Amino acid sequence: MRGRTTAWPASRPGTFDKEVVTAIAEHVERPIIFPLSNPTEKIEAMPADLLAWTDGKVLTATGIPVDPVEYGGVRHVIGQANNALLYPGLGLGTVVAGATRLTAGMLLAAAEAVAGQVDARAPGAPLLPPVANLRASSATVAVAVVRAAVQDNVATRQPADLVQAVQDTMWQPVYGPLSEKEASP
Template sequence: QFEDFHNSHAYDLLDQYKDKVPCFNDDIQGTASVVVTGMFSAMRALKQQLKDQKVLFLGAGSAATGIAHLIADAMVEEGLTREEALARIKLFDSKGLVAKKRTAPLTPAKMPFAAEDAPAETFLEAIREIKPTAIIGVSAQGGAFTKECLEEMAKINERPIIFALSNPTSKAECTAEEAYTYTDGRCLFACGSPFKPVEYKGKTFVPRQGNNHYVFPGIGLGAIFSRAKLIPNEVFLVAAKVLADMVKPEDLERGSLYPALSEVREISAEIGAAVAGYIFDKNLAEIEKPADLKKAVKDAMWDPKHAHFIQE
């Protein structure tokens, strides 16, 4: 967590060391992987492609820009140019919509997503101007997705994507109940704080957290197992795809964009094997690839059972 050395250093430290030692930043890259998983799951529910979405972020820190870059990577995989992908993603921070014409210079992380102009001074104005299909909150501003914002998203989209990812609960951009109520039960919702199931018009929605603990154990496992020389950014897209594939149709039916957390050990094994496979395929491993990679990775996982060491 390079942010522990202050947020302003997170990207610099990652850029300085990512091509020298096997490291990753969970706030920037792990968060991005889990959020992209949620977007992939939403695409399954909508029967659409990520490249056709327009995404508006509330918040423009290292977590937001990390997520935004990985969404752009996924859009490029689906056929867009990098420029086209970046143009479909916008950031809104404390000064309004992030734009190139600001008086104060933009940080390098924000610059790729800057709009040409930014007349929108409120988040509601930005929604009306950009008409996003998805809003992603990483602002730590409790209640920032207001009733009006949610209703506007429901007006623009048949099934709006609403990700209120800030935690703890007091800092969540909206609650699960607010999201479902103000979008008439039509939204695809993910959260950063835990929320109980929501009953709305006779249907029970089960919101799940887009939490990093879905991916970082598996990513670490795959990297350690393969003795990775480096951990390339593509690994986080690999992890997102594996996690999204583990979301069952019945999960989506209940509004859950992630698998149950009770499955985290199985999830970690699958992600670990996929990450290790990528490391081997890119010749970044310091050991030979085993014949049965999935079994070898699963066998390498720590099992929390201990022998009795107390002498009689």
């Protein structure tokens, strides 16, 4: 079919229904299900339902912020899968390293740095760090990316104090007064 394009199907709310989820759960001990569509009215399944349908065994993160869910006496913290958890730190680390290119090792280091910020083994633990801690998370990712850039021989800079170099390079949201009147006490 020359010249014809196929678009990715639009999100369908409820795509991960009880029948689908219980079928998955029959074949694996800890099913991994990521209902990532947003806004809320487009989400494929809600975490409370996923927990109920898998007897609390599902590993899940969503594309929307979701309050913790109580199931089976365990408080399940639901992570928000957001590209802001990876990309700011990836970019920051690339800049700090003066990397000549982005490598697979740098991408892997960024992903592992995000994942390493949580311990998903504990009952009810989130799979991802909270978006509310984005600044600290980005710094952690950036440090890992710089180290990977050095290891992959694409870094043009190797700061002696890597953590300080990352902190010094981070943008600081500090604003001056809007007018002279606001500037005077």
